[in-house]
Amino acid sequence: MGREDRTDQWDPKNRDPFIFKPADDFFNSLSDPKSNTQQPPGVKYNAKDQTIGAIPTSTPSAGSSGTPLPLHHPELESPLKIPETPGRRDAIIWETKENGLQYQDEATVLSVERPRTAKCLGFGEQGGKALFETYMNYFNFDNMQYTNVYNEGPENDAEPLYHSEPYWIEVNAHPGYMSQVATFMDNYSQVCVDLGKVDASRTRIATRFDSFQSIFIAGDDIGDIIQKYTSIIGRAWLRPRFVLGNHQGCYGYDNRDKVLDVARKYRESQIPLDGLHVDVDIQRGYRTFTIDTASNKFPDPKSMFDELRRNGVKCSTNITPVVRASEDPNYSTLNEGWNGSDNYFVRNKRAIDPSAPTALLQRYLQYGRGDRYFNDPNTQRPEYGDSNNFNDNFDSGWPFHGGVGYGGDKGAPGFYPNLNRKEVRIWWGTQYKYLLDMGLEFVWQDMTSPRMAQQYGDMKSWPFRLLLDSDGWPQDPLSKSQKKAIEIWSLYSYNLHKAKFKGLHKQEARKGKRNFIIGRGSFAGAERYAGLWTGDNSSTWSFLNISVAQVLALGLAGVSIAVADVGGFEPESQPVRDFADSELLIRWYCAYSLLPWFRYVNYPADLLL
Numbered sequence: 001m002g003r004e005d006r007t008d009q010w011d012p013k014n015r016d017p018f019i020f021k022p023a024d025d026f027f028n029s030l031s032d033p034k035s036n037t038q039q040p041p042g043v044k045y046n047a048k049d050q051t052i053g054a055i056p057t058s059t060p061s062a063g064s065s066g067t068p069l070p071l072h073h074p075e076l077e078s079p080l081k082i083p084e085t086p087g088r089r090d091a092i093i094w095e096t097k098e099n100g101l102q103y104q105d106e107a108t109v110l111s112v113e114r115p116r117t118a119k120c121l122g123f124g125e126q127g128g129k130a131l132f133e134t135y136m137n138y139f140n141f142d143n144m145q146y147t148n149v150y151n152e153g154p155e156n157d158a159e160p161l162y163h164s165e166p167y168w169i170e171v172n173a174h175p176g177y178m179s180q181v182a183t184f185m186d187n188y189s190q191v192c193v194d195l196g197k198v199d200a201s202r203t204r205i206a207t208r209f210d211s212f213q214s215i216f217i218a219g220d221d222i223g224d225i226i227q228k229y230t231s232i233i234g235r236a237w238l239r240p241r242f243v244l245g246n247h248q249g250c251y252g253y254d255n256r257d258k259v260l261d262v263a264r265k266y267r268e269s270q271i272p273l274d275g276l277h278v279d280v281d282i283q284r285g286y287r288t289f290t291i292d293t294a295s296n297k298f299p300d301p302k303s304m305f306d307e308l309r310r311n312g313v314k315c316s317t318n319i320t321p322v323v324r325a326s327e328d329p330n331y332s333t334l335n336e337g338w339n340g341s342d343n344y345f346v347r348n349k350r351a352i353d354p355s356a357p358t359a360l361l362q363r364y365l366q367y368g369r370g371d372r373y374f375n376d377p378n379t380q381r382p383e384y385g386d387s388n389n390f391n392d393n394f395d396s397g398w399p400f401h402g403g404v405g406y407g408g409d410k411g412a413p414g415f416y417p418n419l420n421r422k423e424v425r426i427w428w429g430t431q432y433k434y435l436l437d438m439g440l441e442f443v444w445q446d447m448t449s450p451r452m453a454q455q456y457g458d459m460k461s462w463p464f465r466l467l468l469d470s471d472g473w474p475q476d477p478l479s480k481s482q483k484k485a486i487e488i489w490s491l492y493s494y495n496l497h498k499a500k501f502k503g504l505h506k507q508e509a510r511k512g513k514r515n516f517i518i519g520r521g522s523f524a525g526a527e528r529y530a531g532l533w534t535g536d537n538s539s540t541w542s543f544l545n546i547s548v549a550q551v552l553a554l555g556l557a558g559v560s561i562a563v564a565d566v567g568g569f570e571p572e573s574q575p576v577r578d579f580a581d582s583e584l585l586i587r588w589y590c591a592y593s594l595l596p597w598f599r600y601v602n603y604p605a606d607l608l609l
Contacts, residue, residue: 012355013363013374017106018209018464018486020365022149023135023158023192027204030102030109039102093179094216097202108212112183114196114203118173121222122182122556124165125521125534126157133200134158138166138191140490140521141367142451142460144536145572146543151370154537154546162448162521162535164490165557166191169225178220182229186213188488188523209487222556230558233525239561240442240514242314243531245274249444249601251406254281256298263313276308277444277601279318286404286412287324289333289431291438305439314441316518319432321450321496322404322414325388333431337417338399344424345399345415349467351484352395359394365458375454382453384411400466402456404447407603416450419495420469420488429503436509443500445519445530448493458486468492490523497522501529518597524557531561531597539568539580544588551595563597570603 013019021029029035100111126136137149137160146154146161166185173181185191187207194204205214215232219225248266253259259278266273282301284292291301298304305315323334323345337344356362363374377390382405393401405411418424432443449461457463462485470483470491497519504515519530526532534550537543547564554562566588567580580588592598 011363011374012353012361013365015355016353016464018351018353018484020139020160020190020459020464020486021208023137023194023206024197026107026192026206026208027135027194027198035104037102037104039099041099089177091174091177091179093174093177093218094181107206107208109204109206110212110214112203112205114170114201115173116201117175118170120168120170120195122165122168122553123157124167124524124557125161125163125532125550125554125562126159126165133196135197136193136195138164138185138193139189139459140164140449140461140493140523142447142449142535145538145570146535147369148367149370154540154542160190163523163526163532164188164191164521165524165554165559166193167229167524167557169222169556171222180219180221180225182217182219182225184215184217184229184232184524186215186524187211188491188494189486190489210483226556226558233558234528235558236527236531236560238514239516239531242274242441243516243561244596245598246272247275247277247597247599247601248273249277249279249599251279251601251603252281253278255296256301256304260304260307263308263311267311273313275442275599276313276315277318277599278315279444280320280406282317285324285326286406286410287328287331287333288320288322289435290331291435301438309439309441315439316442316444317435317440318444318446319500320404320447321419322402322416322447322452324412324414325399325401325403326412334415336427337415340427341423343399344417344421344427346418346466346468348393348396348398348400349482350395350463351465351467353465359391362390362394362463364454364456364463366454367459377455380455382411382413382455384409386413386455388413402450402452404451405453411453418469419492419499420471422471425495425499425502428499429506432500432503433507433509436504436507442516442518443504445497445500445517448496448520448522450492450496461485461489462492471495490521493522494526497526497529518561518599527557527559527561532559533562533597533599534564536569537564538570538572539584540572541584543568544584544591548591548595561597563592563595563599565602566592566598566600567602569601 030037095113097111097113102109123136134157137158139160140162141160143159143161146159149159150156167182169180169182171180185205185207187210189207189209192206192208196203217225217228219228248262259276263273263276280286282291282298284290291298293299293301308315323337328334360378362377364377366373366375382403384405386403388401399415401413402416403411403413417428419428451460454460464484464486466485467482468485468488470480470488497517500517501515504510517530518533520533520535532554550564551562567585
């Protein structure tokens with residue numbers, strides 16, 4: 001168990017500062033003289049920033065630019081007054097450690113007092129097992145079975161997972177007082193947390209890249225905290241009623257007869273079925289937004305979905321944010337994206353590492369079963385094959401060439417919509433028209449990082465130094481038109497959910513209807529657009545044990561629809577014999593019958609053998 005480094009120490013990638021570093025390694029490095037960590041003896045504040053007084057009337061109020069609304073605002077007849085609670089007592093409920101600020105060239109660390117009596121709740125989907133003294137990594141990562149970095153399974157709090165919600169609530173820090181305090185780190189890159197691991201009296205919070213934007217929220221109780229937190233990040237729309245029903249999905253429903261047969265058997269067995277999820281098997285050659293209408297696949301898909309709807313079953317399909325790159329005059333999404341205004345795809349432009357300036361020197365960082373290793377994109381290809389010449393595409397300015405695999409030789413190379421541009425988000429939202437006209441009722445959003453075959457990028461996603469458009473908070477003091485992918489790692493998935501949700505609302509087929517998206521990981525605030533499922537789990541008691549805590553923790557962050565795959569998406573190990581044993585499956589069904597989202601879904605055994 002634990003991590004093993006299989007990388008060569010001379011490799012330029014190890015010297016590159018723009019790389020993922022596990023929280024334990026990062027915090028341990030702060031004491032290394034070579035890390036160039038600075039710790040000022042004190043912190044000085046700009047006096048103007050601390051003045052509670054009038055500001056020019058031309059300055060927008062909070063919410064449009066981030067400028068705080070002062071207590072003496074010219075638009076108010078009298079100063080604002082904070083109501084006093086009868087019987088209140090003054091107390092310090094949050095404070096930094098003495099000399100609590102540290103920083104490196106790219107990272108910032110803040111050390112905060114942690115009272116001995118304090119307990120913490122929340123942490124998004126990274127519920128883990130104990131959360132008393134631990135490290136945590138917030139960094140979107142396609143982490144199948146939650147074992148890739150530390151190889152200790154789902155009960156290890158430190159594993160970076162699919163969704164990044166760096167938010168937690170500190171309770172019982174001041175017994176006898178009502179005050180609770182929450183912390184939210186508004187940062188799209190990697191956030192590291194040391195929750196009393198080194199020093200039980202201290203919590204260390206670090207942003208590895210980009211600006212340190214932290215919001216601390218005080219409230220009288222948990223409900224008050226949640227109200228205030230969601231007033232910042234946004235709240236979900238009302239969902240359609242069928243979302244609360246029983247859902248079934250499987251990777252392997254690859255023709256019309258299989259789909260209809262599943263629904264029929266549910267009805268024959270008198271088991272309720274409200275939603276049916278058809279995976280990428282429905283697509284024509286793994287082309288997103290298409291349906292394979294061949295006679296042995298899904299001929300006349302509209303009549304199939306109409307029949308299911310008449311029987312009370314709503315359907316979704318899996319949408320991945322990749323557009324197959326193979327030339328095809330009948331693939332409108334590819335042709336429109338290629339010919340769109342200034343091209344709608346992410347381009348291959350890099351912030352070149354001086355120690356690895358050429359294509360031949362590129363390596364991509366990966367983690368698997370606790371091993372840390374590099375892939376060579378010049379020589380390695382995914383199992384489904386790809387004839388693309390990496391040297392020709394590298395830093396060329398042409399559309400970035402990636403691709404996604406679905407197990408074994410299943411998958412295809414593709415381009416990625418540039419969803420960090422509003423124009424492209426609007427276009428992407430229009431691509432759902434055909435599927436909705438055929439009768440699909442909601443969307444299953446997968447591969448949100450975006451996940452790609454590990455031969456195309458770092459940690460099964462973008463190359464860390466690929467330049468992405470950046471349209472995050474416009475008042476960010478470090479805002480730029482483009483940033484390195486690792487600096488805004490989770491912004492793309494957030495914009496993916498936004499594009500899809502707004503696009504559905506504009507479709508004629510969805511007028512007057514509530515829309516729903518069940519999505520894999522993103523960033524805090526994505527619940528405005530989608531529910532969340534917690535990624536590829538396994539059929540084990542450990543996953544059942546933590547999954548209920550995950551859903552409850554996400555609820556504390558305002559994510560109203562969240563759950564793990566019932567029964568486990570895949571077996572724990574191979575060779576495959578069975579997925580969940582009968583008792584585990586029964587217990588899983590019992591527990592999840594009380595949670596807001598219930599979907600049994602698995603990976604077919606014939607693809608694992």
